[in-house]
Amino acid sequence: QYLDGFAAGMNRYAAERGDKLKEDFKVVLPVTGVDVLAHVQRVIQFHFLTNPQQLQTSSQSGSNAWAISPDYSTGQNALLLANPHLPWGDLFLFYESHLHTPNFNAYGAALVGMPTLAIAFNDHLGWTATVNPLIGATRYQLTLAEGGYLFDGEVRPFETTVEPLKVKQADGSYRTEELTIQQSVHGVVIDQQEKSAIALRITGLDRPNLPEQFLQMAAAKNWQEFETALSRLQLPMFNILYADNAGNIAYIYNGLIPVKKDGSWQDWLQPIPGDTSATLWTEYHAYQDLPRLLNPTTGWLQNTNDPPWTSTFPPVLQSSDFPDYFAPQGLDPKITAFRTQRSIKMLQDAEKMSFEQMVENKFSSYLEMTDHVLDDLINAAKASDEPIVQQAATVLANWDRQATPNSKGTPLFFLWSQLMAGENLFATPWDANQSLTTPHTLANPETAITQLQKAALQLKNTYDTIAVEWSQYAKLNYRNQQKPGTGASGRLGSFQVIEYQPVSQNNLDHQLQSVAGDSYIAALELSDPIRAKVLNTYGNATQPHSAHVGDQLSLYAKGEMRDAWFTRTEIEANLADHMVLEDN
Structure with missing residues (x-):
């Protein structure tokens, strides 16, 4: 009934305001509740759990999250920071929503097309979600044989179905095409060669x-009611961080983890032999098996897409207490390590955290990676005989190591890090016994200086200087909105995460434009009444006629958030339009 009601709302909007919809979109109308559920599974299972092109999670999907206990909070209330990082387009867009029914009153964000809040708070509690490294898709390698594939020493036939697909033509008519689907006992066949095939489970x-x-x-x-709902495990992945007005904070490595006989997390990333039932998983671990923490003595919990073992520091959860295939054993410097270290250090640096400090920290663009490599790079550059390399050393030595609009040195370091991406950068790798200070030390100073010279020359040729401000080099872009660049990739250790890509036009005065990163942001103090500041970085609209396309980007560029309008008084004071819905 709820899904059908959500679909009916979209159909009603299309009927009453169809002139605001592109003709291309109208082909899916009318939408049904089944369509809504199919979209939910399409997004969760086939974009987060497994990327449709690469069969892995999108590299632009991530999040920051903090839960802080009253003992660690200056206001003596629990604090919660929600901060997903997703691509700024298509089905990854968030929209803010406030659901008020006789049963509950909740505010938060949902992904476009989703009928329920994925990150939210109500009068009593709040939660957020981060992408976790759980492996929810297994590729089984099949050995083909006459009549099917080998399984437990026998030949099994594929289950074959033919689905008719209606394809709309330019004149409005439909052409029917047939899609042949083959399935093994493992799942649908997604690739087939002469002697082998891959099935996806x-x-x-x-x-x-x-x-x-x-x-x-x-x-x-x-907490009891929330955990009862969460323990149903209908959400197949995502860490959950939680806080409530009773002072509880919690972390759950949530998801459906298949029960496997053996193998490490790294092993199960690879194709698995599919010719034996010994490797075929058929059950999931129960909620009670998952790594979880409630009210740790550290006074805070954090996640930056890292494994459960660094949700606190010192670690409380130990990887040795769980199967090896649950999660990676440590931090990966090529993905999340520096952002995780930055998150933990900011939490450690505060004797107690205020609500205002939490918001300020959210917009920290200090690049943690610089603490691990920059001094070595500067010293090596100072020893160079090349004048431009020595100039680069001066720029980097005077740099504030941040990605603020006025930071000089950020473009140079960014370019250098891009050129070094394929190199073995560190002589000392990440070590669990020195988890906040490793990796460190340049592995190959000569290569590092060669690439630094290339980066410096590139800036010199474009800007006639290598001391370029970040806002000259990078811009925040969303539709027709443009603001000075701020924030940087989480791979560099910025807690303010913006992922940039090179601009496509040659006549622009900047080199990078934002395409992903900080999306919906919520800072909560679980007081009575609740205190909430929120921001949807790119706004809550995509339709060209709307004034809300990109209208929050200016706040984001200034490191500011806005008060959430949660009470009826606040809503009525800011009302732009209203509609009375009646049962038909």
Whole structure:
């Protein structure tokens, strides 16, 4: 009924305001509740759990999250920071929503097309989600044989179905095409060669009640009710960080983890032999098996897409207490290590955290990677005989190591890090016993200086100087909105995460434009009443006629957030339009 009601709302909008919809979009109308559920599974299972092109999670999908206990908070209330990082387009867009029913009152954000809040707070509690490194898709390598594939010493036939697909033509008519689908006992066949094939097995396709679970989470009034909803495990992945007005904070490495006989996390990233039932998983670990923490003595919990073992520091959860295939054993400097270290250091640096300090820290663009490599790079550059390399050393030595609009040195370091991406950068790798200070030391100073010279020359040729401000080099772009660049890639250790890509036009005065990163942001103090500041970086609209396309980008560029309008008084004071819905 809820899904059908959500679909009916979209159909009503299309009927009443169809002139605001592109003709290309109208082909899917009318939308049904089944369509909505199919979209939910398409996004979760086939974009987060497994990338449709690369069969892995999108490299632009990530998040920051903090949960801080009252003992660690200056206001003596629990604090929660929600900060997902996703591409700024298509099905990854968030929209803010406030759901107020006789049963609950919840505010937060949902992904476009989703009928329920994925990150939210109500009068009693709040939660956020971060992408976790859980492996929810297994590729099985099949050995083909006459009549099918080998399994446990026998030849099994594929299950073959033919689905008719209607393809709309330019004149409005439809052409029918047939799609042949082959399935093994493992799952659907996604690739086939002469003697082998790959079958894909994905978690959670047998659990369709995620929208209902999200509604139960939003209606919860305390930790017990929230955990009861979460433990249904209808959400097949994502860490959950939680805080409430009773002072509880929690971390859950949430998801459907298949029960496997052996193998490490790295092993299960690779194609698995599919010719034996010994490797075929058929059950999931229970909620009680998952890494979880409630009210740790550290006074805070954090996640930056790292494994569960660094949710606190010193670690409370130990990888040795869980199967090797649950998560990676440590931090990966090529993905999350520096952002994780930056997150932990900011939490450690505060004797107690205020609400205002949490918001300020959210916009920290200090590049943690510089603490591990920059001094070595500067010293090596100072010893060079090349004048431009010596100039680069001076620029980097005077740099504030941040990615603020006025930071000089950020473009040079960014370019250098890009040129070094394929190199073995560090002589000392990441070490669990020195988890906040490793990796460190340049592995090959000669190569590092060669690439630094290339980066400096590139800037010199473009800008006639290598002391270029970040806002000259990078811009925040969304549709027709443009603001000075701020923030940087999480791979460099910036907590303010913006992922940039090179501009496509040659006549622009900047080199990079934002395409992903900080999306919906919420800072919560679980007081009575709740205190909340929010921001949807790119705004809550995509339609060209809307004034809300990119209208929050200016706040983001200044490191500011806005008050959430949560009470009826606040809403009525800021009302732009209203509609009375009646039962037909």
